[in-house]
Amino acid sequence: MEIRFTKMHGLGNDFIVIDAVSQQIDLxxxxxxxxxDRHFGVGCDQVLLVEKPVSANADFKYRIFxxxxxxxxxxxxxxxxxxxxxxxxxxxxxxxxxVDTDAGQxxxxxxxxxxxxxxxxxxxxEPEQIPxxxxxxxxxxxxxxxxxxxxxxxxxxxxxxxxxxxxDVERAPVAQLGPRLERHEFFPQRANIGxxxxxxxxxxxxxxxxxxxAETLACGSGACAAVVAGIELGLLDSQVTVRxxxxxxxxxxxxxxxxxxxxxxxxxxxxxxxSI
Numbered sequence: 076m077e078i079r080f081t082k083m084h085g086l087g088n089d090f091i092v093i094d095a096v097s098q099q100i101d102l103x104x105x106x107x108x109x110x111x112d113r114h115f116g117v118g119c120d121q122v123l124l125v126e127k128p129v130s131a132n133a134d135f136k137y138r139i140f141x142x143x144x145x146x147x148x149x150x151x152x153x154x155x156x157x158x159x160x161x162x163x164x165x166x167x168x169x170x171x172x173x174v175d176t177d178a179g180q181x182x183x184x185x186x187x188x189x190x191x192x193x194x195x196x197x198x199x200x201e202p203e204q205i206p207x208x209x210x211x212x213x214x215x216x217x218x219x220x221x222x223x224x225x226x227x228x229x230x231x232x233x234x235x236x237x238x239x240x241x242x243d244v245e246r247a248p249v250a251q252l253g254p255r256l257e258r259h260e261f262f263p264q265r266a267n268i269g270x271x272x273x274x275x276x277x278x279x280x281x282x283x284x285x286x287x288x289a290e291t292l293a294c295g296s297g298a299c300a301a302v303v304a305g306i307e308l309g310l311l312d313s314q315v316t317v318r319x320x321x322x323x324x325x326x327x328x329x330x331x332x333x334x335x336x337x338x339x340x341x342x343x344x345x346x347x348x349x350s351i
Contacts, residue, residue: 076350078100079094082345084321085339087293088121088153088295089119090119090156091110092125092156094125095124096126102122107141108144111142120141123139124138124139125160125161128174130173130175134161137154149176149178151195151232151297154193154195155295155339155340158184158191159341162185171184172184178234179196195299197335198230198300198303200231200307200331205229207229208260208263225256230300230307235265235267237266237269238300240273241270242272250284253284254284257284267284267297267300269282269283269301276310279315280317280318283298291321292321293322295339302315302328303335306330313329314326315327
């Protein structure tokens with residue numbers, strides 16, 4: 076099977092984007108792993124599929140596969156690339172694009188400065204909605220790891236996130252704690268693990284160990300989750316710039332019951348064909 080694809084990135088979080096509207100595409104987990112492999116395939120953090128919509132009011136369906144072949148429900152940086160892809164491919168010329176995902180619908184649009192703005196939906200806080208194993212909702216959860224108490228906030232942005240507040244993001248034990256917390260039994264569907272340094276009430280630095288992809292240069296839903304956690308804890312204002320290793324995102328959240336808005340770049344790198 077030969078596949079036409081586009082390589083894109085959002086702040087260095089890179090994707091293979093595939094038009095599955097005009098191509099007949101049915102990828103196995105093994106094929107996703109091959110495409111994602113940076114030595115033998117194309118190389119990416121996630122593979123994104125643009126499919127026909129499921130809902131009557133939607134323009135497309137958005138599917139996301141991690142580099143390990145697992146399918147997930149949400150990816151914020153991918154959503155921005157999705158919007159630019161369908162615009163550049165003339166698949167849709169609407170000012171706002173509605174896409175179905177397994178976590179609900181997203182609304183994608185373009186700012187006047189050329190950045191892509193995504194309505195990421197309303198964050199979820201109840202343990203069973205995240206999900207995590209806890210008897211009740213708490214602002215801060217804790218668990219023991221090698222006799223060390225690890226404290227974190229937890230939120231779902233359509234995918235599960237744990238957010239640890241650290242003094243210095245450069246010295247944060249992302250490579251050590253990230254994979255252990257990602258697969259901890261506390262998170263029955265695994266989790267994305269964010270390490271956030273608060274610089275001031277409107278600016279944070281963040282690194283994220285992504286579920287199924289390890290640490291990436293940027294994580295859009297992780298940036299949203301971190302800001303939501305910081306606002307919930309009274310540490311951040313409603314508009315925050317998040318500095319990730321790959322660049323900056325703007326996050327806006329008005330509080331419980333309101334959606335999170337994320338604004339940032341999306342870049343096309345190259346196009347190609349590959350046989351799998």
